[in-house]
Amino acid sequence: MSTHQATFVRASMIEAAPAPSRESGIVHWLRTNLFATPKDTALTIISLLVLAWIVPPAIQWLFIDAAWTGGGRGVCATLAQGGSQPDGWSGACWAFVSAKFDQFLFGRYPLEERWRPALVGVLFVLFLVPMLIPKVPYKGLNAVLLLAVLPIIATILLPGGWLGLTFVETPLWGGLMVTLVLSFVGIAVSLPLGILLALGRRSNMPVIKMLCTVFIEIVRGVPLITVLFMASVMLPLFLPQGVTFDKFLRALIGVSLFASAYMAEVVRGGLQAIPKGQYEGADSLGLSYWQKMGLIVLPQALKLVIPGIVNTFIGLFKDTSLVSIIGMFDLLGIVRLNFTDTNWASAVTPLTGLIFAGFVFWLFCFGMSRYSGFMERLLDKSQR
């Protein structure tokens, strides 16, 4: 009889072996994400080829061959075109952007008065940034500063004309400043007005309901440019002789009314999504109509439609560029105006200017959409 004798017993657990190289690490990632099937491989290779075809020339054009400094069109034109660059050269003309940068910000606002829009801009950033960070306290005070104090300061400082400030008429305004003023006012007006219109459209009173519906549907049915044309050619007709409206103000009214109609539809979507029990619960508590809406329904409805609201804001911001068609110089308008400057006219100037303007618009819109995503996640968490 032989007894079973163990010659070796492992006393400790063996270390887990690393996963096979094809199941982990970069190889695995490549296999699952880029080369999973023959079709995938073909797509990957085609995309890489397209990228190789587009990206290096773009970088070359934008940065390496670009003219960064210079005082005139010479640096951005080839010898044949009367410039200093070798024939066949093509590159971005950043010198144009840097020479005109102040104009792109303030338009033709008088040089010695530019501290005024600059100050308003600084205050805007100072008030806006803490507003956007959820952790910063005193949101109520902050909102008052942003939505009440800042507009008052802006209406005093930007046009001037009192308190010893020289009057700067609005045709001289331009650039990013006009874009931002239009969007800020548009946003500040369209949200409350849109909420009122949405409430009106869902009202029990037939006359109010019909008026709101007709307004919303007409404005949403036509392009913004016709609304702007209406504001600029028809408004003077509607007013008595001698009463004139500033062109800038007319554009502001047009843009705000247009955005309100879209906002109203977004808010209405939110109102419809609130269960009937909420309305009835508020009624049974004896709340008045405005208490019911302001305390119970709207807070829930607005939270639901934050993405839609921000999308409307983004649309509004992009739409402000249309005022350049009715002869105002917002960021896009002032960039295009400078193409005609003979000191800078060259083949690459328009493209460079437009890429710059596009980048600025993109930064703002992308920032807004990212922030809305962040807010959505934040509010979503608090709900659970």
Add this chain to the structure above:
Amino acid sequence: MAIGVTNAPERIRSSGSIINDPQVRGIFYQALTVIILSVLIYWIVDNTVENLRRANIASGYGFLNSRAGFDVGQSLIAFSSDSSYGRALLVGFVNTLLVAVTGIITATVIGFIIGIGRLSHNWIIAKLSLAYVEVFRNIPPLLVIFFWYSGVLSILPQAREALALPFDVYLSNRGVAFPRPIAGEGAGYTLLALLIAIAASFIVARYARQRQMATGQRFPLLWTVLGLVIGLPLVTFLATGAPLSFDVPVAGKFNLTGGSVVGPEFISLFLALSFYTAAFIAEIVRAGIRGVSKGQTEAAHALGIRPALTTRLVIVPQAMRIIIPPLTSQYLNLTKNSSLAVAVGYADLVAVGGTILNQTGQSIEVVSIWLIVYLSLSLATALFMNWYNARMALVER
């Protein structure tokens, strides 16, 4: 009678004073609104009549018959400066429709490709699609139009040094010149054949559906329809002796002569609207496909349906139910955005109307025509959407 007498004072007492009766209040508010609005409208009309009288502008649509006196760059229907204002507006409307329809087709194609690309398992494809959407969604369409117009098309070579592309297509800063087909004798038969083929396709499709319902057998519909729509006209075309010739553009000393030319205004507007709207369509398509629950795919697989058929018969029909309503509103947006044509001088309805407005001062009439045209387009779209929704809506038991 007696009940009424005893009840009336009680009702008033229970609801407090008449001021707090919601119904009375509602009527009061509405009456107030109507009065204020009427006064406002009366004031506006009065001012307008006064202003028009002072500016010596006769209101009414009579001006539509007078001579326009301006030329439009590109027009599908015959137009000269001797034509009437009414005809000019018609040209504008046709041009609006042209850019809208072509733009919608391209935007849909690009949008679906990008939207499906965003859901791809392939990392590069997904990220490239994402980059496309994020870039074009966040830039004003007007800027994209100018990008093509003054950034790209205007720095192309002059017409006499036009870039020659295959098939006698020439690219220059005056636009794209391409051979114009000229229909010879008997070309009408080919067109007729095409119409017959399309009609036949519908009948075949109907028959195929009925057969599948009755027997469960599938009919190779796609190939049959393709064969009909391409084959029948082709056979007719060859049988009638290929009655088609081309007017080819020829590079002259200063300009290209012959062929058809599409101006840079149309191209830049068309490209910008297509690329811009495609970004939004891509997001709609992605949301639509993601909106179909995974259980549907799994159930189809469990039934043994092949992946390609699953996509076609299970996922796409359900995704389309989510996609179509926002898609139609994007189409409408594209149509409305085509009014940006005025920025580059493409003669669409708004641009032509603006010219007429400046020449005649008939602002109310021109604006009313704009409103009517665009509102009818919106209304038609809304009607279509409601019809489609009713057809596609989930039938619940």
